[in-house]
Amino acid sequence: MTGAATTDLMARRARLMGPNVPTFYDAPLHLVRGQGVWVWDANGNRYLDCYNNVPHVGHCHPRVVEAICRQAAMLNTHTRYLHEGILDYIERLTATFEGGLDTAILTCTGSEANDIALRMAEAVTGRRGIIATDHTYHGNTTAVAQLSRTNIPATGDGSHVRHVPAPDSYRPLGGQGGMAHAHAFAASVQAAIDDLNSSGHGFAGAIFCPAFLNEGFPTLEPGWFAPVAEVVRRAGGLMIADEVQPGFGRTGTHFWGHQRIGLHPDIVTMGKPMGNGHPVAGLVTTHDIMTAFRRSFRYFNTFGGNPVSCAAAMAVLEVLQDENLQDNARLVGAHARAGLARLAERHECIGDVRGYGLFFGAEIVTDRATKTPAPNYVLRVANEMRRRGILMNKLGINGNTLKIRPPMPFSVENADQMLATLDGILTDFGPARD
Ligand code: PMP
Numbered sequence: 001m002t003g004a005a006t007t008d009l010m011a012r013r014a015r016l017m018g019p020n021v022p023t024f025y026d027a028p029l030h031l032v033r034g035q036g037v038w039v040w041d042a043n044g045n046r047y048l049d050c051y052n053n054v055p056h057v058g059h060c061h062p063r064v065v066e067a068i069c070r071q072a073a074m075l076n077t078h079t080r081y082l083h084e085g086i087l088d089y090i091e092r093l094t095a096t097f098e099g100g101l102d103t104a105i106l107t108c109t110g111s112e113a114n115d116i117a118l119r120m121a122e123a124v125t126g127r128r129g130i131i132a133t134d135h136t137y138h139g140n141t142t143a144v145a146q147l148s149r150t151n152i153p154a155t156g157d158g159s160h161v162r163h164v165p166a167p168d169s170y171r172p173l174g175g176q177g178g179m180a181h182a183h184a185f186a187a188s189v190q191a192a193i194d195d196l197n198s199s200g201h202g203f204a205g206a207i208f209c210p211a212f213l214n215e216g217f218p219t220l221e222p223g224w225f226a227p228v229a230e231v232v233r234r235a236g237g238l239m240i241a242d243e244v245q246p247g248f249g250r251t252g253t254h255f256w257g258h259q260r261i262g263l264h265p266d267i268v269t270m271g272k273p274m275g276n277g278h279p280v281a282g283l284v285t286t287h288d289i290m291t292a293f294r295r296s297f298r299y300f301n302t303f304g305g306n307p308v309s310c311a312a313a314m315a316v317l318e319v320l321q322d323e324n325l326q327d328n329a330r331l332v333g334a335h336a337r338a339g340l341a342r343l344a345e346r347h348e349c350i351g352d353v354r355g356y357g358l359f360f361g362a363e364i365v366t367d368r369a370t371k372t373p374a375p376n377y378v379l380r381v382a383n384e385m386r387r388r389g390i391l392m393n394k395l396g397i398n399g400n401t402l403k404i405r406p407p408m409p410f411s412v413e414n415a416d417q418m419l420a421t422l423d424g425i426l427t428d429f430g431p432a433r434d
Helices: 003-017 062-074 084-094 110-125 180-199 226-234 257-261 287-296 307-322 325-346 375-387 412-429
Strands: 031-035 038-041 046-049 103-107 129-133 161-164 203-208 238-242 267-270 281-285 350-356 359-367 393-395 401-403
Touching: 046 412, 062 307, 084 103, 084 281, 084 307, 103 110, 103 287, 103 307, 110 203, 110 238, 110 267, 110 281, 110 287, 129 180, 161 180, 180 203, 180 226, 203 226, 226 238, 281 287, 307 325, 325 350, 325 359, 325 412, 359 375, 375 393, 375 401, 375 412
Parallel strands: 129 161, 129 203, 203 238, 238 267
Antiparallel strands: 031 038, 038 046, 103 281, 267 281, 350 359, 359 401, 393 401
């Protein structure tokens, strides 16, 4: 695609979609085709996709495409009519959970799922106060946007929301070593609960990604969540695990992020990878919580749980199992992180390498001693990677962490290509001066 064509598309977007609609990269990409871990732009250039978790089992996986087409050709209605599709799917989905998480609602987006989770916490406790981290993103509805301090500015009245400092294992609250970081986090949650109680809102629950992926995927000790879970339970609040990012086997060792860390949530929300790009999301909870919600709110979602979405989502679960993609995430993720650690031996700017399964990256700093973040440098790296045919991006509390989160069929060979390209760029760019 020529520069002129890109400029035309950008101008049309601005005219038809309004200003300020985000794109990735200083040269926005016009993608026209995808297959497995690869995508192609309008000029026929091929890119290795190290970023997209929505095409979870690979772009345009033929089994998912076939399942969608088959069901779309047969019937597509909604949940006011009886259909086996949603029941078969919920049965198979809930079988991946422990702890009585055996009922579900299907939605179209993760935002809707989190919106329902907040209402569930309200229905069960009769209170509204919610705690989230100060560097999270849980979605874009008016209610859910209030959980974000970053990404989307809060709208409406967020006086019932308290933000606690996002965990940062590279610069941990409470100091380095052992569980001090976990106890410091639990103490800030306790302080937020006390504040909600004294403000009159009361405490309904806490919502966290169990791997804090948007926060920059800090390395957390086994048992890290126990102190905060204890604080939340003692105060009578619900623990909501937002699994939109770590779910469906991405962390490699477990199917769900909360299982990896030994957290027992009351509600689990999910989305992004669930339908491999088809808009399906949802939440899973206990029968008692579902009953409290269903008695408080008469919830219906026109598209949520439609037969085509359920067929897509079922195909994703089948492919994950049949192609052993969780194991692949564990093995290839470990290989890639080891490769990044080797790059850190030669490139001073890599301050910390971390992640879980196929969600990993490196924190880029100007100086290891001061751990000074280099967000502009990392942006230049991401843009140069794109120019050299590899898609990745950045995230984290300081915006200086390379974010690598490829489709699950990502191979050792793919990882090696990504590492070699990154090595070349870091060599060409030299030390991070930001
Ligand atoms: N929760 C988390 C952790 C997310 O990262 C996102 C989207 N990036 C959402 C919820 C919202 O999902 P959706 O865009 O499907 O509404």
